[in-house]
Amino acid sequence: MRKKSVLATGAAALAVTIALSGCANNVAGESQKVQKAGDASGKTVRVMVGGLNKQIYLPFMLAERLGYYKETGLNIEINDEPAGASAKTSLLAGQIDAVGGFYEHNQILQAKGKDTVAVVSMLRAAGEAEVCRSDLKGVIKGAADFKNRNLGITDQGSATDYMTQYITKHGGVDPSETHRIGVQAGGTFIAALDHKNIDCGMTTEPTISQVVSSGKGFLLYDGRTVAGTKDMFGGNYPTTSLYLMLDYVEKNKDTVQLLVNAYVKTLKWIQDHSAAEITEKLPEDYYKSIGKDAYVKALEESKDMFNPTGLMPEGGPEQVAKVLQANPEVGGKTIDVSKTYTDEFVKNAK
Template identity: 30%
Template sequence: MKLIFGLAALALAASGGMVHAQLEKRDVHIAVGGKNAFYYLPLTIAEQLGYFKAEGLEVKISDFAGGSAALRAVVGGSAEVVSGAYEHTISLQGKKQFFRAFVLQGRLPQIALGVATAKAGGFRSFKDLKGMKIGVSAPGSSTHNLVKQLLTKAGLDPLKDVAIIGAGIGAGAIAAMKSGQIDAISNVDPVMTKLELDGAVKIVADTRNAKGTQEIWGAPLPAGCLYAPIEFQQKYPNVVQALANAIVRADKWIAKASATDVAKVVPETYLLGDRALYLFSFNKVKEAISPDGLISDAGAKATLAALKAFDPGVAKADIKLEQTYSNAFARKANAKFK
């Protein structure tokens, strides 16, 4: 009997070894800008629940002040994969840098713009943003792009008519708003809900739900995702598949989870010292989180159209949209985790 169990154990170990041996490598370095935000919740869930390890990966996650900073880490070679906004893959192609998104974390942008309560009384339209100091997670990030879109629609110059200030994502952004360092803020939850409930801002643009996203962008835009240089994906396809598996598994876990379930899994620091706020914030953004990791063709097209309105590099470029995302990995992941 001992011999039978021993042989079974050897067979199990060998089969596990074979699965992991298919990976071209096990160590992967992911750069993210604002890991504590709901925008990247699937990344944290995959990490905390061991989904990356279950795929045979040893994942290192470096957290930066914003998505553009995380992107620079990968462009500069200090990290390999970005957990960031899908739109960056399009902007990069306009600069002849070829990155591709391969699994989705958020199906809506989840960004809100709030004006300081003291200034909100005189706010009538986005033209009233002129002359303001506007805080974003980091210049060049998706929170900045929302501001650019609104300013452009209002006939203002995003480069000249406002001052953009990097405020990060978290307690620093809240402090910048409450201390009067900035007049308005474009950020994600739980930051925006905290400021709203504390009476520090009036929300004037909101993409945390489908209705608000439709009003601003005209379509639901894919948001947080994992993306990497196309060359990396060609060299390490099994690693990319393993990453996609972990994120899709996390997406599906979140779709069935309650706010309390999520709060039990994430690090305590994510709660910003207010558990009730975190629970409330999650329920506001849950619909914005992807249930399956798939990027919609319509969403990709709408993102390109939006970027063309305020990004000269994209407007002038011949963008090959099909090169900016692939659903092949996410489809395989969905077949694995039904």
């Protein structure tokens, strides 16, 4: 289902269904049983998240840990897939009902004649950063130095792929003059840096803090906050969202509303609690590799990225459309951004 990584830096990560009971999420890729949250007689909704243990997708696990999935009365199956591009493919194939992934996929799919819609916006910042190997500090000073460089991304066709193409082109280098290599995140990303298979790469927390605190790399661009995102992309850049096929939304409005209720409630909980309190609710495996204190510190620094309302940030879709012009699948095509998201369900959330 998922494209194999271009770079073999470790065992291939498999798409697994995450156990959302009291046990911790295993982020090493071991098989786990399905957990269905909610009334067993309720409707089953299959949600796939493009990297469940990343801080940018924290609301999906937190909603379960807070009991908000159970409150919906639905059977909610949360599946983990390391790359958002693969989750998108699974949605189109009808293998899942919804994706926890970056909003921009809705615009890309529209360019391909596929109608999907984001129903809640969870991040108002990119939540991503470009980090480079420490031995290249002073050599790579910006995207203008990306020519002929190996650049790490989650996978081909992922959001990190499109973002990397944008900052590369914005820096005056044609993306075709770089080598974009799929290395996912976490251990495989760090191994790629260690073995000098990549020079720089786009990744998320907690990988960012692991790389920087260990001295393995340095920050080149930082989009973990709203201000940093505006510097990186020129404006508001909504990323994490819940999106579904338009046809599914139109036929299952009550189900979609229940899902959105849970996520809007989760976003409010995040705003009302500290990074330490949020971390306490998460499985230990989320912060085991970096350490609890370091995880809390990283979350404190990037907590601003979480959308307090769930509404689409003003001007965000239009800014995403500008960034995606660097993507050959979208470049030159007219995107009707108004059809790629709706605030209807967030406004009706209880």
